[in-house]
Amino acid sequence: xxxxxxxxxxxxxxxxxxxxxxxxxxxxxxxxxxxxxxxxxxxxxxxxxxxxxxxxxxxxxxxxxxxxxxxxxxxxxxxxxxxxxxxxxxxxxxxxxxxxxxxxxxxxxxxxxxxxxxxxxxxxxxxxxxxxxxxxxxxxxxxxxxxxxxxxxxxxxxxxxxxxxxxxxxxxxxxxxxxxx
Numbered sequence: 001x002x003x004x005x006x007x008x009x010x011x012x013x014x015x016x017x018x019x020x021x022x023x024x025x026x027x028x029x030x031x032x033x034x035x036x037x038x039x040x041x042x043x044x045x046x047x048x049x050x051x052x053x054x055x056x057x058x059x060x061x062x063x064x065x066x067x068x069x070x071x072x073x074x075x076x077x078x079x080x081x082x083x084x085x086x087x088x089x090x091x092x093x094x095x096x097x098x099x100x101x102x103x104x105x106x107x108x109x110x111x112x113x114x115x116x117x118x119x120x121x122x123x124x125x126x127x128x129x130x131x132x133x134x135x136x137x138x139x140x141x142x143x144x145x146x147x148x149x150x151x152x153x154x155x156x157x158x159x160x161x162x163x164x165x166x167x168x169x170x171x172x173x174x175x176x177x178x179x180x181x
Contacts, residue, residue, distance in 0.1 A: 016045050023049060026080035030073050034113040044070050048077055068106065071095065072113055075138055087135040095141045103141045110139050117141055120156075122149045129155050 009028040013021050027048060031040060040048075043061055047070045051057045059067050075091035097103045103119050110117045117139040118128055131137050132155065146152050 012039065015039060016042075019045065019049055023052070023081070027073070027077055029080050030076035033076060034073065034115070036069075036113075040069075040073075041066060048073060052078060052081060068109060069113075072110060072115060072139070076115075090135050090138065092132075092135075092137065093139045095139060096144055096147055097141060098144060100143070103143070106141060115139055120152055121146055122151045124151060124155050 009025040012024045012028040012031075016024050027040065027045065043059070044066050047057050047059050051070075051074060059070060061067055071093060075093045078091045095106065097106065107117045107119065115138045116136060118131065118137045118141070120128070120140050120142040128137075132140065140156075142152060
């Protein structure tokens, strides 16, 4: 693995010269803010690039290849591209997992990357709703069953100013990604 100081935008631009330099700098910045001390793989960069262009992306890679990292970087890359540093306006990632154990593992991984997350359940508290609305939460994790729950839907609607789907006509809008593992 490369030292963190050597994982720079300049080296990213050299390795991934086929991509727009602005995009590369924003990905590099997101990776550094997550304390990654290695370069993303070609497939990870391709998925991020297509995603921020507004395309639907399906990633089929082997176990341990970094599929979750792609999702984890999406909100930060989009915020970097929009040059928006305000907490209330930052992007949020919505992850749907079929098993509670996977949710808990993902929350640990996200915390290691410095990303705030919340497991959204039907028993959501007013404090958690406030955290969503204020932009304190970068990643919301829930089950397919919770996603269908009226209380959860109402919570997501209350946070509608923080949750905004990607608009194909305007790149780098605040994003909600739905990822089913």
